[in-house]
Amino acid sequence: MPTPGPTGACGKQTFAVRALTHVEALATAATTAHTHPTLRHRRGARTDTATATARAALHH
DSSP: OEEEOTTSOEEEOOOOOOOSSHHHHHHHHHHHHTSHHHHHHHTTOOOOGGGOOOOOOOOO
16 A cells, blocks of 8 residues: 655555455455554555555465
C-alpha cells in the first residue's frame, strides 16, 4: 500500500494476507494497516487505500 508521509515522502508497506480474491486481499490488508504495530512501523505515514493495488499470487 502506498504510504504518503507527513513530510511529503512516499513509501510502500507490504502485507501478506490470506484471501480468495484480490478485492478481499485489499480489504484485509486495509484492516491490517490500521493495527498498532503497522502504524508504529510507518512512523506517522498514512496508508492510501484508494490507490492501493493487489499484487498477489493467489493459491487455491
